[in-house]
Structures are given as C-alpha cells and as structure tokens.
Amino acid sequence: xxxxxxxxxxxxxxxxxxxxxxxxxxxxxxxxxxxxxxxxxxxxxxxxxxxxxxxxxxxxxxxxxxxxxxxxxxxxxxxxxxxxxxxxxxxxxxxxxxxxxxxxxxxxxxxxxxxxxxxxxxxxxxxxxxxxxxxxxxxxxxxxxxxxxxxxxxxxxxxxxxxxxxxxxxxxxxxxxxxxxxxxxxxxxxxxxxxxxxxxxxxxxxxxxxxxxxxxxxxxxxxxxxxxxxxxx
Amino acid sequence: xxxxxxxxxxxxxxxxxxxxxxxxxxxxxxxxxxxxxxxxxxxxxxxxxxxxxxxxxxxxxxxxxxxxxxxxxxxxxxxxxxxxxxxxxxxxxxxxxxxxxxxxxxxxxxxxxxxxxxxxxxxxxxxxxxxxxxxxxxxxxxxxxxxxxxxxxxxxxxxxxxxxxxxxxxxxxxxxxxxxxxx
Numbered sequence: 001x002x003x004x005x006x007x008x009x010x011x012x013x014x015x016x017x018x019x020x021x022x023x024x025x026x027x028x029x030x031x032x033x034x035x036x037x038x039x040x041x042x043x044x045x046x047x048x049x050x051x052x053x054x055x056x057x058x059x060x061x062x063x064x065x066x067x068x069x070x071x072x073x074x075x076x077x078x079x080x081x082x083x084x085x086x087x088x089x090x091x092x093x094x095x096x097x098x099x100x101x102x103x104x105x106x107x108x109x110x111x112x113x114x115x116x117x118x119x120x121x122x123x124x125x126x127x128x129x130x131x132x133x134x135x136x137x138x139x140x141x142x143x144x145x146x147x148x149x150x151x152x153x154x155x156x157x158x159x160x161x162x163x164x165x166x167x168x169x170x171x172x173x174x175x176x177x178x179x180x181x182x183x184x185x186x187x188x189x190x191x192x193x194x195x196x197x198x199x200x201x202x203x204x205x206x207x208x209x210x211x212x213x214x215x216x217x218x219x220x221x222x223x224x225x226x227x228x229x230x231x232x233x
Numbered sequence: 234x235x236x237x238x239x240x241x242x243x244x245x246x247x248x249x250x251x252x253x254x255x256x257x258x259x260x261x262x263x264x265x266x267x268x269x270x271x272x273x274x275x276x277x278x279x280x281x282x283x284x285x286x287x288x289x290x291x292x293x294x295x296x297x298x299x300x301x302x303x304x305x306x307x308x309x310x311x312x313x314x315x316x317x318x319x320x321x322x323x324x325x326x327x328x329x330x331x332x333x334x335x336x337x338x339x340x341x342x343x344x345x346x347x348x349x350x351x352x353x354x355x356x357x358x359x360x361x362x363x364x365x366x367x368x369x370x371x372x373x374x375x376x377x378x379x380x381x382x383x384x385x386x387x388x389x390x391x392x393x394x395x396x397x398x399x400x401x402x403x404x405x406x407x408x409x410x411x412x413x414x415x416x
Contacts, residue, residue: 011409011412011413012405012409014412015405015406015408015409015412016405016408041412044412044415044416045408045411045412047357048361048408048411048412048415049380051357051358051361052278052361052376052377052380053380053382055277055278055380056274056277056278056377056380056381057274057380057381057382058273058274058277058283059270059273060269060270060273060283060286060287060290061283061287064269064273064287064290064291065265065266065269067291068265068269068290068291068294069262069265071291071294071295072261072262072265072294072295072298075295075298075299076258
C-alpha cells in the first residue's frame with residue numbers, strides 16, 4: 001500500500017500538534033484514508049492528554065497542607081536534638097577511630113625513622129649477660145679468646161654476624177680480645193674452684209724508690225719562669 | 234540543668250544560627266503552598282492513587298526542608314523539589330508493585346476495591362499507566378510537567394534546565410510512543 005510510508009509521519013504530525021510537512025499535506029489533500037488516520041491519531045492523543053491532565057492536575061485533599069505544616073513543625077522541634085545526637089555520635093566515632101589507628105600510624109612512623117638511621121646495631125636486653133659480652137655477641141666478631149669462653153657462649157645464643165669494615169678490623173679485634181680477657185678473669189673470680197688450689201700471696205708489690213730531682217733550668221729561663229709565675233726563691 | 238554547648242560556640246553564634254534558621258524556615262514556608270501542590274502532582278502523575286502520592290509528596294517536602302539550607306540557588310527550589318518528588322514516586326511505585334506481587338501471591342481474601350481502584354482499573358487508564366511506565370524517565374518527567382496546568386514548554390525547560398528544543402522533542406517522542414501503544 002502506498003500510504004504505509006506516511007504512517008510514521010502521520011503519527012509524528014499528530015504527536016507534535018504542529019504544522020504539517022508540505023509533502024504530507026499534499027498527500028493528505030488527495031488521500032482520505034490518511035486524513036482519517038490523522039484524525040484518529042489526534043483523537044487518541046487528545047484522549048491521552050486529557051487522561052494525563054486529569055491525573056496530574058488533581059489537587060491534594062484539603063487537609064494535606066495542614067498535615068504537612070504539622071510534620072514540618074515536628075521536624076523543627078526534633079532537629080536540634082537529633083543534630084546534637086549526631087554530633088556526639090560523630091565525635092565518639094572519631095575518638096574510636098583515632099584510638100584504633102594511632103598505634104598503627106605511630107609504629108609506621110617509628111619504623112620509617114628507623115630506616116633513615118640505618119645502619120644501627122640493636123643491643124637486645126638479656127638477663128644474666130654482661131654488657132660487653134652482649135656487645136661482642138651482637139657484633140658477631142669472633143676472636144681466639146672469644147671462642148674460649150664457654151660459660152658466656154652458652155648463655156648467649158648465636159646471632160648473625162655483622163661485618164666490620166676492613167680498616168677497623170684490627171682495632172676491633174684488639175678491643176674484643178681485651179674485653180674477652182676481662183671476662184675470663186671475671187669468670188675465674190666468680191666461678192668456685194673446688195678442686196683448684198689458688199696460690200695467693202700476701203706480699204705487696206714492690207716498688208723501687210723514686211728519686212725526685214730539682215728542676216734544672218738555665219739562668220735566663222729560670223728568671224723568665226719566675227717572672228711568669230710570680231714565685232720568688 | 235545548664236544546656237550543653239560545644240566549645241567555641243558562644244551565645245552570639247548560637248543566636249546568629251537561630252536567626253539564620255528562622256529566616257530559612259520563613260522562606261521555605263513562603264514556598265510551601267505552591268510547592269506542596271507541585272510535589273503532590275508530580276507524585277500523582279507517577280502513582281496510581283492519591284493517598285500514595287500524598288505520602289510521597291510529604292516525604293519530598295520534608296527532605297527538601299532538611300536540605301534547604303544547603304541549596305545554594307534558592308530560585309532552583311522548584312526544579313529541585315520536582316526531581317526529589319519524581320524520584321521518590323518512582324521508588325515508591327516500584328516497592329508498591331513488589332508488595333502487591335507478594336500480597337497477591339499469598340492473600341486468600343483480597344480487599345474490596347475502593348472507588349479509586351475501580352476508576353484506576355478502567356481499561357484505558359490501565360493501559361495508559363502501563364504505557365507511561367514503559368517510557369524513559371526523562372520522557373516521562375517531561376510529559377508529566379507539560380501536562381500540568383500553567384506549565385509552558387519554556388517553564389518546563391527552565392525547571393529541567395534543558396533547551397526548549399530538547400523538551401519539545403522529548404515530548405513529541407513520548408506522545409508518539411504512547412499513541413503507538415494505545416492504538
């Protein structure tokens with residue numbers, strides 16, 4: 001049918017309520033079927049419009065506005081209290097969150113600072129171990145004397161070794177040896193030796209006599225010294 | 234008992250705050266008469282019965298009142314209220330449909346239909362509601378607002394912050410879709 005192509009145009013024309021397209025207008029002059037279709041489409045749309053208007057322009061019942069005002073006044077009296085409740089609840093929540101996250105943040109900060117201060121050697125606090133022994137153990141430097149200290153070694157667990165720079169190794173070894181010697185002596189004093197006889201002498205160390213000689217200065221130097229100090233002979 | 238005050242809040246700031254609230258409330262009440270009806274009509278355009286529309290309109294008004302102080306441009310209040318009412322009505326319609334489905338599935342004795350229900354069950358009205366529900370939200374809102382008394386295309390365009398041409402094309406498209414479904 002030749003009028004089929006005008007279906008959409010007719011509907012659009014009815015929906016838009018505007019002026020007709022020139023081509024469609026010419027066709028409508030000739031075609032009575034399409035004129036009928038346009039009329040029925042307009043009637044349908046007019047029915048739709050009136051149904052919509054009836055629905056949309058309905059007024060609320062008379063008591064609606066009074067009820068609305070009542071609700072608003074209730075809202076007004078209720079709001080300040082509820083505001084306060086929310087403020088207090090918010091503050092409490094903030095405090096809880098701070099209490100929860102502060103240790104975490106603090107730990108992170110301190111670990112970050114620790115990273116900046118590297119390299120450091122931590123000295124763990126261990127009961128029953130001397131400070132020097134701890135230091136040696138933590139540094140992980142082994143010397144001949146160090147290996148000869150069974151008592152201290154048994155008390156201190158093996159720690160990972162810390163490398164000493166090559167130019168300081170000699171000095172450090174001397175230090176370790178010195179400390180180890182002291183520890184050995186201390187160990188010997190503290191440990192009860194049941195089957196060991198210690199020869200103790202009551203003799204005091206002998207010191208040879210000390211001669212104190214006069215200050216030997218030249219005449220001129222002596223005079224100068226007297227002038228400086230103000231001491232006369 | 235002494236009333237609790239937040240630190241840093243003096244009597245002057247409290248007074249200023251109270252005055253500001255009172256001024257906002259007066260301004261809101263001035264708009265209420267017109268806007269109450271507008272909210273109801275928008276809701277009524279979406280929902281099948283007037284009682285539901287009243288509930289939605291009341292909720293929309295209360296929400297808009299709570300947020301009125303935050304609205305920067307008070308001249309935009311009507312557009313704002315229209316949007317709130319429309320959205321609430323759509324939500325209400327959806328939940329009502331779900332409730333209806335649940336109740337009809339379980340109920341043995343259906344309630345006696347009221348006069349309003351009978352009117353709504355009118356065949357054309359029912360088909361129109363279905364056709365309206367099938368429209369996009371944008372087209373539906375334009376159709377509702379243009380159907381309201383005293384709303385010209387220019388006013389609807391101003392409310393929706395759209396060009397008049399866009400409103401016109403949405404309207405024509407919506408009407409065409411309705412006509413296609415109701416033929």
